[in-house]
Amino acid sequence: MDGPAGARVGNRRRRGGRPARRVAPLRLPRPRASFPDYGPLHVAGSASDVRGWPARRLVRFGRAPAGGVPPQLPAPWRLSRRGSWVDRVRHERAVRRPQVRETLGTVFALHIDTARSWRGGQQQVLLTVLGLRARGHRAVLVAHPEGELYRRASEGPDLVPLAPINEVDLAAAWQLSRLVRKWRPAIVHAHDPHAVAMVSLGLSFGAPVPRPKVVASRRVDFHLQGNTFSQWKYRQVDGFIAASGAIRDILSHDGIPSGRIVVVHDGIDVEKIAHRPAADLHAEYWLPHGVPVMVNVGALVAHKGQRHLIDAMPMVLREVPDAHLVIFGEGELRAPLERQIEHLSLEKRVLLPGFREDVLSLMKSSDLFVMSSIAEGLGSAVLDAMAMGLAVVGTRAGGIPEVVVPGETGELVAPGDARTLAAAIVKLLKDPALRRAHGEAGRQRVASQFDVEHLVDGTLSAYRQLGVCG
Template sequence: MNRNVCFFNSNKAWGGGEKWNHHFSLLLRDQGYNVFVVTNHKSELKDRLENEPGITLHSEPIGNLSFLNPILMGRLKSFFKTNNIQTLITALPSDLKSGGIAAKRAEVNRVIYRRGIAVPVKNSLLNRYIFKNVVDRLIVNSLETKRTVLANNADLIDESKIRQIYNGFDVAEFDKQDFSPLYTPKKDEVVIGNAARLTAQKGQKHLIKTAKLLKEKGLNFKILIAGKGEMEQELKDYAAKLDVNNHVSFLGFIENMKSFHASQDIFCLPSLWEGFGYALVEAMTLEKPVVGFDISSNPEVVADGETGILVPVEDTEKLAAALEKLILDVKLRKKMGAAGRQRVLENFNTPLVLQKLIEVIEE
């Protein structure tokens, strides 16, 4: 059995990929694996794992061109050799280049590249070499991510090396978390939530435009937008321009997402693309119906018409119609919400995902 497993993530900030590495490194440790984690010198992932028993940390000043640094590559090779690393799980393209190549030189049995973003891989000579000679297994977090990886070169990697494993969501842990609603609705007010980075990709402009359409219909609703990002002021200005400030509130960064989701009746994520809509799964776990665009991985997460409603991308009028339907039908909200939680339990619950990851490590 491949008991010495090393996660390799050089990202300094904290995001979905770092959360995944953190969570599954601890889960594998609890399954009896010897877990090692390579991070950057300054890293949120490193800080969060610093005092965890059973986790061996190693840090390097890793960047996109680190694979060209013979001294750094020598240290990585030595680390893998000394600790008898049998499986390496890499996170970023730069990690695959430095960690993956060093691991091959150290004769690590298996190099796994986990791809968590639905963005095409550049069809470069270096990438063709790495995907053919370095990557033993490619884990994609959705079928959409798999499609985009191969968009520029259908033969980039042998199909037999690809494994599709959803991100995973720890329902039991989420259920145990304390929470208290962040917003108290006015009489009969239906609350619509949105949680994402405030960027063009996440489509909050469509949601604000939707607010104008719903207001014109005289519906009693409130939209809560959680998150920070470079478009924050632009979105606030847009809400003011459309005269929907009384219907849209910007909450900023929210630490307790369970409290946020508990504050809403409907969750709306009008992203223009998603690798895996983690926030959708959070909302579904709390039995909230979800609304979004019928793009990328959303149809894999949301059962359209059963756990929520998906509409054509950037069609704000149909987005508004879907929200109106749920605003006016409390029974439908409850029915879709219950079906959403069941879908999470059957498809995305962490124990299922962990078992699939172990199968890839051990196969």
């Protein structure tokens, strides 16, 4: 290209023999992250201070009033001489971290439950969150916005919606990751298997420093799945809270070190249940007054074993002809159970009214509670029944024997055995005095060992074992 006065530029020489000046290539500024310019970084004495920080940012951190002294940084957090934007980000986190720990109480935990239904597990989540808040801790609940747990917790603060489509919903996991990085909780507590997946995926996208401890509650006595994803997600968990000793044994069998498992039994609000007014179960379902009524509460799924309870009813009716059974709950087995009832001609003796929010009030006017599960973590419905003074007939599945004492608070039979189940029911239906004695003993047992205070104490003890709660 020709330059002024016929001179050649570039690599060619001028006419006078002097080499042309090489044109320097255009250098664009190096791309930088969108962080504001905080100005130079200095080291002063035994601590580093920061000059030139925007006053509103310092006020937002809560470290200095407007126009006040810049925040002081402990010596271990000295910044490098270059003062790069990475150092500034690290400094920002170092300044912010003590504020979160100091101002939010003894422990700050993020509790996650992804279920839409209302079952015993969701009841335990709500009781745990409310119990921790009552003691001055910060407990944020992340729940499905269309779930019953979200609705029941909507009156309180610190409630965040999260609606994963499945356990590998990356968009929901990214949303959770941003939430954790923004709020920086000490603990992320996952209360169901899908929540464990969301937490594991979310933290893999990025986690604050230090990384929060991950706690997983386990309330079912099923073995962990053996697929690759399940194994990976549970490897991200720092500690497990098992609802019963039976669940602890299963986790140990599945390869979880015993030192990472803490048994915390479910709890209930005994005082609230005791003062709940009773509803007339007989009048509600047009049952003759004075006839004995048994109650079962649980999802209509295979491991709850309602089909064995229905199979036991003809044997019960041969001994107690006026007995009735009411099974509260919804689930995938409703249609098969209805066909079973019709096949046994029990339409007038076995009722399936579905899910009732006032089920506790209706249970109070029943005569006997029956838990027919063939697999059960602990059985929070059993705790509810015992708290209101009902004798219990249960199975030896999972953690039920840790709650029901045979011959003292009720009777226990082998899971899936309709004949022995019927015999235990008949024994208690024919002896009202024995039912009352078992019911009173059960009430005292629950009040002394399975109330909300024990649930919260156990949860905090598990947190302490992870080194995140003083």
